[in-house]
Every structure is written in C-alpha cells, then in structure tokens.
Amino acid sequence: xxxxxxxxxxxxxxxxxxxxxxxxxxxxxxxxxxxxxxxxxxxxxxxxxxxxxxxxxxxxxxxxxxxxxxxxxxxxxxxxxxxxxxxxxxxxxxxxxxxxxxxxxxxxxxxxxxxxxxxxxxxxxxxxxxxxxxxxxxxx
Numbered sequence: 590x591x592x593x594x595x596x597x598x599x600x601x602x603x604x605x606x607x608x609x610x611x612x613x614x615x616x617x618x619x620x621x622x623x624x625x626x627x628x629x630x631x632x633x634x635x636x637x638x639x640x641x642x643x644x645x646x647x648x649x650x651x652x653x654x655x656x657x658x659x660x661x662x663x664x665x666x667x668x669x670x671x672x673x674x675x676x677x678x679x680x681x682x683x684x685x686x687x688x689x690x691x692x693x694x695x696x697x698x699x700x701x702x703x704x705x706x707x708x709x710x711x712x713x714x715x716x717x718x719x720x721x722x723x724x725x726x727x728x729x
Contacts, residue, residue, distance in 0.1 A: 600627055677698060
C-alpha cells in the first residue's frame with residue numbers, strides 16, 4: 590500500500606466509522622501513544638481497543654481533519670471536535686511500514702481542559718468496551 594493509500598484508508602475508516610477495518614490497517618507490533626496514558630501501548634489488540642474507544646468518543650458530528658502533512662512513511666493529521674461544549678484540538682501522528690500497515694500511532698491533544706475531558710470520556714468508553722467484550726466471551 591503506497592503512502593497516500595494508508596491515509597486514504599484511515600480517512601475512509603473514520604468517515605464510515607468502520608472499526609473492523611482497523612484489523613487490516615494495523616501492524617501486529619503497532620505501538621499506540623495516548624495523550625493521557627504515560628506508557629506506550631504495544632501490540633495490535635491494545636492499540637485496536639484504544640483507537641476504537643477514541644473513534645467512538647471523538648468522532649461525532651463536529652469531528653473534522655483540518656490539515657495534514659504526509660510523507661513517505663509518516664503523516665500528521667490535525668483534527669478538531671467539540672464534546673460537552675469543549676473544543677478539542679489535536680494531532681494524529683501516524684507511521685506505517687512498507688506493507689502499508691500502521692506501526693506507530695500517537696495522539697496529542699490540547700488544551701488542558703480537553704485532555705481532562707478526554708481522559709474521563711476515554712476511561713468510561715474503554716470500561717464499556719471491556720465489559721461488552723467480557724459479556725460476548727461469556728455468551729460463547
């Protein structure tokens with residue numbers, strides 16, 4: 590997958606809210622850097638969980654990418670959204686390998702009150718996703 594294709598696929602995933610597409614877009618050894626968790630999260634499973642949570646929390650009707658800078662294996666996508674009346678401004682720093690799989694995903698957010706709100710909302714969403722996953726496993 591060429592570099593524009595990775596970003597095109599990411600934009601399609603975000604626009605269509607196609608969370609299943611994460612599996613084919615992420616490398617197995619992908620690393621996720623959260624704006625609110627100190628340590629990098631390593632591996633496809635935990636990265637998928639964080640990105641699913643972030644897409645569900647941030648990707649509302651006001652979400653939009655405002656600017657992007659794309660290189661051969663890296664991109665910076667600036668976004669904005671509003672949650673509970675608070676404007677959230679941030680960037681997704683995305684790196685991918687020659688196979689077109691994302692290997693590193695870093696989210697940076699401003700201002701402080703947006704980070705605090707995101708921390709609260711992401712905690713709630715990750716807890717709901719974890720509960721749903723556990724219930725699905727119990728039903729099998």
